Amino acid sequence: MSALLILFVCLALGMLCRRFVALPEGIVPGINWWVLNIALPALVLALVPKVTVDAQLWFPVAGMYVTFFGAWAVFATLGKILAWSPHRVGCLALVCGLGNTSFMGYPMMEALHGKAGLSIAVIADQLGCFPLLAAGGIVVASIYSGRGASLPAIARRVLTFPAFLALVAGVFVGLAGGWPEAVEKLLLQIGQTLTPLALFSVGLQFSLHLRREQIGPLLAGLGWKLLLAPLAALGIGLAAGVGGLTLTVGVLQAAMAPMISAAILADQYGLEPRLANTVLGAGILLSLVTIPVGNLFLPTG
Numbered sequence: 001m002s003a004l005l006i007l008f009v010c011l012a013l014g015m016l017c018r019r020f021v022a023l024p025e026g027i028v029p030g031i032n033w034w035v036l037n038i039a040l041p042a043l044v045l046a047l048v049p050k051v052t053v054d055a056q057l058w059f060p061v062a063g064m065y066v067t068f069f070g071a072w073a074v075f076a077t078l079g080k081i082l083a084w085s086p087h088r089v090g091c092l093a094l095v096c097g098l099g100n101t102s103f104m105g106y107p108m109m110e111a112l113h114g115k116a117g118l119s120i121a122v123i124a125d126q127l128g129c130f131p132l133l134a135a136g137g138i139v140v141a142s143i144y145s146g147r148g149a150s151l152p153a154i155a156r157r158v159l160t161f162p163a164f165l166a167l168v169a170g171v172f173v174g175l176a177g178g179w180p181e182a183v184e185k186l187l188l189q190i191g192q193t194l195t196p197l198a199l200f201s202v203g204l205q206f207s208l209h210l211r212r213e214q215i216g217p218l219l220a221g222l223g224w225k226l227l228l229a230p231l232a233a234l235g236i237g238l239a240a241g242v243g244g245l246t247l248t249v250g251v252l253q254a255a256m257a258p259m260i261s262a263a264i265l266a267d268q269y270g271l272e273p274r275l276a277n278t279v280l281g282a283g284i285l286l287s288l289v290t291i292p293v294g295n296l297f298l299p300t301g
Contacts, residue, residue: 007107007288010196014203023204031201035194040102041166043191044122048170049178051119059242060120060250063233064101064128067254068136070232071097071224078220088217090144091271095263095279096221097140098133099256101125102163103198104287108256109249110195112295120249126167129259134158137265145269202260208281214274221258221279226290230255234298248298255294257287 017023051057072093079089099105102125109121134157141147158164173179179187233254237247258280266276 006195007104007111007199010199011203011206011284011288014200015206016203017200018204018206028201028204031197031204035103035198035201037162039191039194039197041162042187043106043194044126044163044166045170045173046179046184046187046191047115047119047122048126048167049174050115051123051174054246056242056244056246057120057123059233059237059240059246060124060253061128062236063250063254064099064124064132066233066236067099067225067229068097068132070229072140074224074228075220082216084217085272086144086146087271088275090140090269091266091276092217092221092279093140093144094137094266094271095258095276096225096283098137098259098262099129099225099253100202100259100284100287101129101253101256103194103202103260104284105253105256107195107199108291109252112252112292113245113249113300117245117249120246121253122167124250124253126163129253130161130164131158133259133261133265134161134164137262141265141269141271145271147269202284205260206281206284207277208285211274211278214278217275218278218282222283222286225258225279225283226255226286230294244299248295248300251298252291252295255287255291257283 075084075089075092075096078084079086101121105121105125106118109117135154138154138157178184230251234247234251237243237250242250260280263273263276263280267273
């Protein structure tokens with residue numbers, strides 16, 4: 001309960017500080033830099049060597065790909081039917097195809113399922129969601145904004161991302177027998193800064209600009225991200241015989257709120273930033289309820 005409570009407290013603190021406190025310039029980029037470049041890699045380095053490899057670990061990763069490519073297909077189709085602009089299609093494919101599987105997914109999985117659930121969540125994020133952001137997300141943004149995508153630039157972004165490098169290093173450390181106890185403890189202590197800082201940053205960036213013309217796309221986007229995508233992942237998992245905690249974490253990661261970085265990418269490429277922020281803010285708020293509720297209907301071990 002305490003781990004789940006910290007989500008609400010840190011998110012609320014960020015929202016309150018944004019409204020009532022004169023914040024230092026550059027505080028959000030500074031917090032995000034620490035989270036992405038220090039805390040997240042440290043947590044990955046600590047957890048990945050302890051992951052027990054089994055035949056079902058493909059499922060949490062596959063769930064991320066189903067969520068992303070399913071969103072792309074769904075919103076491209078709806079765009080044709082409803083005559084949406086390419087910018088709107090690209091916005092929804094990005095923001096509702098990529099989940100907040102690290103900043104929110106890690107602490108929520110730890111709160112609900114402990115370190116075992118967190119370890120599976122790291123695999124889903126690092127082998128699924130992040131490569132999709134770095135590669136697929138750039139391609140979608142480029143296509144629907146009218147820009148081109150450079151393969152060397154995409155490859156460089158993936159191969160130089162600190163958490164991805166930590167994942168590769170963590171695999172080798174695990175094969176070699178794991179970290180010494182003192183090193184593992186140090187990495188975990190640094191990694192534990194991720195949850196409060198990431199959720200505080202989310203609160204500082206929280207935005208909910210609801211306009212009449214955004215209601216349809218908002219409902220369609222969140223309907224896919226919070227309901228249909230996890231149901232699709234659940235169906236695939238059950239059909240393939242996946243069970244236990246691996247099934248649960250895979251489905252919940254597919255159901256996670258939209259990714260902050262995806263909304264930032266939509267903004268950078270001019271893909272309806274207002275709609276992106278609306279979907280992001282509403283998705284974060286709703287997922288704090290839908291994830292724990294969904295968890296009640298899934299296996300615990």
